[in-house]
Amino acid sequence: MSVGPREAASAESPAAGPASLTEIFLAFNRLALQGFGGVLPVAQRELVERRRWLTKQEFVQLLSIGQVLPGPNIFNMALIFGDRHFGWRGGAAALAGLLAAPLVIVLALTLLARQAAHLPQVAGALRGMGMVAAALILSTAVKVSGTLRGNAMGLATCIALAALTTAAVGVLRWPMALVLAALGPAAWSVAWWKLRR
Amino acid sequence: MVEAAPVNDLLFGTLALTGADWFGLFLHFAMLSLLAIGGAITTVPDMHRFVVAERGWLDDATFSGSVALAQAAPGPNVLFVAVIGFNVGGLAGVAATLAGSLLPSTLLTYTVARWGEQRRDQRGVRAFTEGMAPVTIGLLLATSWILTEPTRTSAVGWLLFAATVVWMVRTKWSPLWPIAAGAVAGALGWV
Numbered sequence: 503m504s505v506g507p508r509e510a511a512s513a514e515s516p517a518a519g520p521a522s523l524t525e526i527f528l529a530f531n532r533l534a535l536q537g538f539g540g541v542l543p544v545a546q547r548e549l550v551e552r553r554r555w556l557t558k559q560e561f562v563q564l565l566s567i568g569q570v571l572p573g574p575n576i577f578n579m580a581l582i583f584g585d586r587h588f589g590w591r592g593g594a595a596a597l598a599g600l601l602a603a604p605l606v607i608v609l610a611l612t613l614l615a616r617q618a619a620h621l622p623q624v625a626g627a628l629r630g631m632g633m634v635a636a637a638l639i640l641s642t643a644v645k646v647s648g649t650l651r652g653n654a655m656g657l658a659t660c661i662a663l664a665a666l667t668t669a670a671v672g673v674l675r676w677p678m679a680l681v682l683a684a685l686g687p688a689a690w691s692v693a694w695w696k697l698r699r
Numbered sequence: 700m701v702e703a704a705p706v707n708d709l710l711f712g713t714l715a716l717t718g719a720d721w722f723g724l725f726l727h728f729a730m731l732s733l734l735a736i737g738g739a740i741t742t743v744p745d746m747h748r749f750v751v752a753e754r755g756w757l758d759d760a761t762f763s764g765s766v767a768l769a770q771a772a773p774g775p776n777v778l779f780v781a782v783i784g785f786n787v788g789g790l791a792g793v794a795a796t797l798a799g800s801l802l803p804s805t806l807l808t809y810t811v812a813r814w815g816e817q818r819r820d821q822r823g824v825r826a827f828t829e830g831m832a833p834v835t836i837g838l839l840l841a842t843s844w845i846l847t848e849p850t851r852t853s854a855v856g857w858l859l860f861a862a863t864v865v866w867m868v869r870t871k872w873s874p875l876w877p878i879a880a881g882a883v884a885g886a887l888g889w890v
Contacts, residue, residue: 534774538875541775567812570828572735573804574777581805582812593809597801604774605781609793611772612782613709615764623886625760629850630859630885632763634877635770636846637860639740641867643839650836653829660833667837671744672844675752678745682734682834689830697822697829 519555519587523595526584529553530599541576541600549583556583576600654696655689663689712788714756721795723754724787728780728799733807737835739777739800743842746783756787760849767846771878777801855889 520526533548534541542565549556556564568578580600584592618624650660663685670681716724727749731742743766750756757765765786769779777800784796818824850856863877884890 536773537775538771538773538873568808570736570824571804571808571811572733573801573808574735574739574775576775577777577801577805578808578812581808585809585812590809597805600775601778604772604778605793605797608769608772608774608778608782609785609790611768612765612785615768616786622888626885626888626890627882628764628767628885629760629853630856630881630883630890631767631771631878632760632846632881633850633853633856633859633885633890634863634881635763635767636843637863637877638770638867638874639839639846640843640860641864642740643836643843644864644868646832646839647836650833653832654825655829655833663833664837664840667834668840668844671838672841675744675748677748678734678742678838679730685834686831689834690826691830693826693830694822697826 520553520592523588523591526587526592526595527599529555530580530596531603532599534600534604545576545579655692656696659692708789710789711791712786714788716788720754721788721791724784724792725795725799728796729803732800732803735800735804736831737838739780740842741835741838743779744838744845746780747845750783750787757783761786763846763849767878767881770874771882850890853890855884859884859890 520529529548533544536548537544546561550558550561564579564582565575567582568575571578577597577600580596581593584594584596586592588595615624615628647664650657650664653660655663667681667685670676670685671678728746731745732739734745735742747762751759751762762783765782766779769776769782772778780796780800781793784792784794786792788795847856847860859877859881863874863881866872866877867874881890
C-alpha cells in the first residue's frame with residue numbers, strides 16, 4: 503500500500519523484505535519470544551542483521567518515529583514496518599506476532615503464581631523481583647539521562663523538569679494527565695525558544 | 700455453582716466489578732495510552748494511583764508483583780498491563796487494560812506516522828522530543844519509586860536494588876540474572 507522512505511534507501515538494502523504476512527508474523531513472534539526485559543535490542547538483531555529487511559539507518563529512523571509517538575516503541579515500529587510492506591494487514595500481522603505467544607506465557611505464569619500465592623516463598627520471590635524491576639527501570643532512566651547533556655533546553659532546565667515530574671507524579675501522586683498538561687506545554691515552549699536560529 | 704466459581708474467577712476475577720467499573724478501567728488505560736510518550740512503563744504511577752489508591756482493587760504487593768512478573772517473562776514490556784488486568788478482573792480485565800493501552804496509540808500511530816516521518820526535523824516536532832525527554836526521565840524515576848513501595852524498609856532489598864543498577868548500567872549482561880537473584884533472595888525470606 504504505502505511505500506514511503508524505503509525506496510530512497512533500497513540501494514543499500516541487502517534483501518527484499520518479507521514475502522508474506524505469515525513471514526512477518528513469524529519474524530515478530532520470534533523476536534518477541536527472545537526479548538527478556540525489552541524487545542528492542544533483539545529487534546535490531548533480527549530485522550537488520552539476521553533477516554536483512556532493514557538497513558541500520560532505516561532501523562534508527564523507524565525507532566525515532568516510534569519514540570515521538572505515544573505507545574510502546576516496539577509496537578509503533580512493528581506497525582509502521584508491517585504497514586509499509588502489506589498495508590494494515592501487515593501491521594496487524596506484526597502486532598499479533600509480537601503479542602500472541604508472550605501474552606499466553608505471561609498469563610500462565612500469573613496463574614501459577616496465584617495458585618502458589620499461599621506459599622511464603624512465592625510471595626517473597628515476587629517481593630524480591632519487584633525490587634529488581636524497580637531497579638531495572640531506574641537503570642533505564644540512568645542510561646537515557648546521558649542524552650540530556652545535548653538537550654537544547656540546557657542541563658539545568660532538564661534536571662529541574664525531571665525533578666518536578668518525579669515529585670508531582672511519584673511523591674505527591676498527582677494525576678499524570680494534569681501534570682503533563684502543565685509541564686508539557688511549558689517544556690515545549692522552552693525547547694521551541696531555545697531551538698530558534 | 701461450586702464448579703462454576705473457578706471458571707468465573709478466571710473470566711472475570713473475584714472483585715465483582717460493575718459495568719461502570721469495567722468501562723472506567725478501560726477508559727483510564729486508554730487515556731494513559733495517549734500519554735505514554737516514553738513507553739507504557741512511564742504511566743505506571745498513574746495506573747497505581749487509579750487501581751491501588753483510588754479504587755483499592757489491588758494492594759501494593761500485588762501491583763509491584765504484576766510488573767515484576769511481566770519483566771521475568773519474554774515479550775514486550777507492555778504486557779505488564781495484561782498482568783495488572785488479569786489480577787483485577789481475570790481475562791475480561793486483560794481485555795480492558797490491554798485494549799485500552801494499545802488501541803488509542805495504535806490508531807494514532809497508524810494515522811500520524813507518515814505525517815511525523817516527513818516533519819521529523821521541523822522545529823515544532825524537535826521542540827516536542829527535546830522538551831519531553833526530561834519529563835520522560837522524571838516519569839521513569841517516579842515509576843521506580845512506586846514499585847519499591849512494598850519493600851522500602853528492607854535493607855537487603857535496597858542492596859539488591861543497588862546491585863541491579865550497577866549490573867545494568869556497567870555491563871551488557873542480561874537482566875534475567877538480577878531478576879533470578881531477586882526471586883531467590885525473596886524466596887529465602889531475605890527481602
